[in-house]
Amino acid sequence: MNATEKIYLPVDGILEMFNSLTGHLQSGITHPVLKSAVLTPVAQNPKVSHISKTGMAIIKTGKGLWRQQDKRVVASRSSSGNRQVSTDKLPKRSVDLLELGLTKPRNCHRIVVLGAPKVGKTNILQWFLGKKFEEHYEPTTEDFHRKLFHIGGEAYQIDLLDAASERDFPAKRRLSILTGDTFLLVFSLDDRESFNEVCERLNEIKAAKAKLLNKLKHPARVPPVVICGNKADLEAQRAVRRSEVKEILGEDVAFFETSAKEGTGMEGVFRALATLGGMPAETSPSRHQIISILTYQSMCIGQRGRRGNRRLGAPCAAVDPLACRPSFTSDLRLVLESSTKHNKPEMCQIQ
Structure with missing residues (x-):
């Protein structure tokens, strides 16, 4: 994916995203920083800021949750009728040409x-x-x-x-x-x-x-x-x-x-x-x-x-028979990271 543009989100915007993706944000997360952020009321007109330690904690916590989700998705796909493959004759993981330096x-x-x-x-x-x-x-x-x-x-x-x-x-x-x-x-x-x-x-x-x-x-x-x-x-x-x-x-x-x-x-x-x-x-x-x-x-x-x-x-x-959607954490990072084409990264909210 062409993704040279990298953006910053406010912490409350990330929380909203995590809440909609997991549906169990308050009950399923035990990280103290994240839990305190969830319980803290969000201001009506939040200021957009660079990624803070709280924001990074949210991403790291979400990565663990989505890693479990991705494993379940891969397992269900490999067992479905139209995706049965012989794993002994296939790569051990999905082929990403960009990561392999092939494109x-x-x-x-x-x-x-x-x-x-x-x-x-x-x-x-x-x-x-x-x-x-x-x-x-x-x-x-x-x-x-x-x-x-x-x-x-x-x-x-x-x-x-x-x-x-x-x-x-x-x-x-x-x-x-x-x-x-x-x-x-x-x-x-x-x-x-x-x-x-x-x-x-x-x-x-x-x-x-x-x-x-x-x-x-x-x-x-x-x-x-x-x-x-x-x-x-x-x-x-x-x-x-x-x-x-x-x-x-x-x-x-x-x-x-x-x-x-x-x-x-x-x-x-x-x-x-x-x-x-x-x-x-x-x-x-x-x-x-x-x-x-x-x-x-x-x-x-x-x-x-x-x-x-x-x-x-x-x-x-x-x-690619083993293709699995990149984690939502990966997609968030594409949106969060600063653009290499700009000296001063711009701000953007997913809202």
């Missing part, structure tokens, strides 16, 4: 997916990952995918966060928005309420990104967003017309009518995500070959030495 920060990208339940977000992502449509519906609490590309001699990493569980947690959702590079908003063409929710999410993204750019004294710009009206195969039940979408969201919005069941419109969605996100067009599913994660690793490592015979070969990609 550049500008080649790492995060796509945040938002929308109401049952609109087809998961099946749209399945197309991107090269998997089949699943008729059976299972509610997604939160899902994270990582697809690694090798295009034109360079390595690319695209993370996809399906933030379904953040629907009822505004602070948690704002954190995902601030760490996202591109956004995919999905609604169902047979459900007007889901379209209304997409309109709300679009306004929320614009407001959060505008506030962030203003705090960093950067020029205002429209965040890269692709809107997907799914279930186009249910024409008889259609409740939202294309003309209405254009009228409400504007003619310039990147809008596509799709059917995750039939594959209609999928290529246009992924091509738009690549274009708006500044990624190669070869990241679209039809433009590259799928290889195993081990083959991908050996190719990238071999590129450093004499074995890089596929260095300029055909575009290829691998799905």
